[in-house]
Amino acid sequence: MKFLSICTISFVNLFTFSMMFFIMAIIFMMNDYSIFIEWEVVTFNSMSILMTFLFDWMSFSFLSFVFLISSLVIYYSSEYMSMDYKINRFIMMVLLFVMSMMLLIISPNLISILLGWDGLGLVSYCLVIYFQNVKSYNAGMLTALSNRIGDVALLLAIAWMLNYGSWNYIFYLEVMKNNLEMMIIGSLVMLAAMTKSAQIPFSSWLPAAMAAPTPVSALVHSSTLVTAGVYLLIRFNFILMNTWMGDFLLLISGLTMFMAGLGANYEFDLKKIIALSTLSQLGLMMSILSMGFYKLAFFHLLTHALFKALLFMCAGAIIHNMNNSQDIRLMGGLSFLMPMTSSCFNVANLALCGMPFLAGFYSKDLILEIVSFNYINQFSFFLFFFSTGLTVCYSFRLAYYTMTSNSMFSSLNLLNDEGWVMLKSMIGLLIMSIIGGSMLVWLIFPTPMVVILPFYLKMLTLFVCLIGGLMGYLISNVSLFFFNKSFNNYNLSTFLGSMWFMPYISTYGVINYSLVLGKINLKSFDQGWSEYFGGQQLFYMLMENSQKNQLMQNNNLSIYLLNFVFWVFILYLLMIWF
Structure with missing residues (x-):
């Protein structure tokens, strides 16, 4: 109580x-x-x-x-x-x-x-x-x-910042923009934002970080921890514009978006797929921010927070019902068994894809149109649009595995929508995921942003989304054997599914050499020469002397007699000497 x-x-x-x-x-x-x-x-x-x-x-x-x-x-x-x-x-x-x-x-x-x-x-x-x-x-x-x-x-x-006399960076951003000190401060802040926003x-x-309880994941991955870096760079946006820092951040964030989208298509853990989608969206925010459109980045930050929190809440309800199993291959048919949760989950998924008139559509569509409108190189342009296609691809794959296919779980497992408190919180976010985008676009951009583009560029976003959805269906449907065989190549899937081996580099890669050096040190010194001339040598000497002492004190008649003879012999020598 x-x-x-x-x-x-x-x-x-x-x-x-x-x-x-x-x-x-x-x-x-x-x-x-x-x-x-x-x-x-x-x-x-x-x-x-x-x-x-x-x-x-x-x-x-x-x-x-x-x-x-x-x-x-x-x-x-x-x-x-x-x-x-x-x-x-x-x-x-x-x-x-x-x-x-x-x-x-x-x-x-x-x-x-x-x-x-x-x-x-x-x-x-x-x-x-x-x-x-x-x-x-x-x-x-x-x-x-x-x-x-x-x-x-x-x-x-x-x-x-001690060079300026105050730590209130907001006073100096525009005035000292081209100073060497401000460039160094800006690059350090950018590094900090890159670590926090992954x-x-x-x-x-x-x-x-998916090891945390699901409510924590819903909070961390929507509006708090991972968005702190993006928010800090939004405040520091003046020093990113027209500098090498903006160009560097555009490349790194584009690659992050691409890498996370690829990784999510090879993942089978429900929470990790949603986590990788967060990583992809953070890359999108960072990349549009690095081009100078900080209001757009902030707009997407807010809309993304709504449907991402809803996605995690739905995932938590599904995991609870599946007896704490997170493998999407064991799920299926949830739309029949958990209709309310499935509805919330699908709305959040469609908002993530940029379905027209849901929250994600207003920010994502505007970002991609501004990218098409802006002066940008072909590689970055490819990363933006291909990553958007990958987002729709893994979203449809997730929906296929969880909603449409037959359940592979225990037949005795009773799935239901009875968690009313959880449902009420999900419905609150569901409403915001539907109306949040339109409400924010009216507030943040009171003048309608009309982007005039050629027809093929205007339709490119829609085309990429449709192709991505089709690919998501094709790679999920096991009846298409040939396509799956080529897609599930072991070496390729290991590389792409493990985020380009980044977890191995940041764990084994960092600690491997220190552990190897420690092992050599242990073998050569602690268990080698140091042990031979130090602890073990001392031990053997003490043991040998204690054995001799034990032999002396064993009450043996021959030893006493021998000692007596030695003693008499020494006394005899002393008498002769003196």
Whole structure:
């Protein structure tokens, strides 16, 4: 009864704050307001410690979405985690996670950003290892250590900001844009954002973080941890434009999008497929941001948060019903057995694909049209459109395995839609996934963005999506033997399905040489010469001497007699000598 009250109170408070922040975002947007607050925490002689906050339409709207999703996730957790005795601790950690994200969103100061940034890293580690087993511990260490690289980059950026006399980066972005110091700070911030948003080569921690409970995945992969890097770069967008950093980020994020889309088509773990789709969408946000369209990146960030949280919630309900099995090959026929959950799942999937008039359509279609309109090289253009096709491909493959085929699971397993608390939270996000995109496009872009393109470019997005959906069906349908045989080539699928061997590089690749050197050191010194001349030699000497001593003290008559003879002989020699 106690945990229900904690969940309910948290849900009500977060939801109320979300609505309040949304109204504030609309007011600030309409009037073009920005409020900058400086709070003097403590002053000692000439030294003063200031806490600064920036409130504008962007921070308010992002806060509104974070609070809305976290409120529904906590309400969902009250049923999903109901068998957990330590649910109070779980809810407190989730609230701490949300508060860290809130601090990061409203901070125009690198010091307070670091507090929120490190808070996210620490609490995410605690949540990833929540189910305490070896897999969780490994995933937690990979997550924490990958993010530490970004934390160090942010600390170095803070050190470089000493050149300016204040850590409020927002004062210097436009004025000092071409300074060497600001370029260095910008590149360090970009490195930090790449680690937090899991861009190549830091991508391997994101699917590994699926070891966390599903409500945590819904929160982490929609609006909090992985979006922190994108949000930070949106704030630093001035220093990306027309510089080498923007070009570099465009290449890296395009490759991340492509790699994640390919990997998701070879994956059979339900949660990992959705995690890889998050990685693909993060690449899309980063790439459009690197081209200078920060409002579009922010728009996609918000719409993506809605349907991605819904996808994870539906996945959690399915996993619960499947007795904690996550393999999509064992699923099938869920549309008949779990109609409400399946409806939510399919709507979220179609929003992810960019189905017209759902949330994802407004942002993804606009991004691809702007890419077609913009001056961009052919390789980046290919990555954008091919990755979009791959998104539709793995979404249709997922729908085919889970919804249409026959169930391969135990016939005694009873699948149903009876989790009403979970269903209510999913329906809340379902409504937002349908109307959220159109609502946001009217607010963020009050003047309709009409992109005039040639007919073949205008239709290219639709064509790529249709081809991707067809490919998803073809690679899933086992009756098409020849196509499957060519697609499921072992070497190719191992390379593409393991994210281009990135998890191996970031784990075995990092620790292999140190372990080999440690083994050589152990063999050569600790168990080699050092042991031979040190511990073992000492042991043998002591053992030999103790054996001699034992022999002396064995009360043997011949030894006593021999000692007596020696003693008499020595006395005789002394007498002769003196």
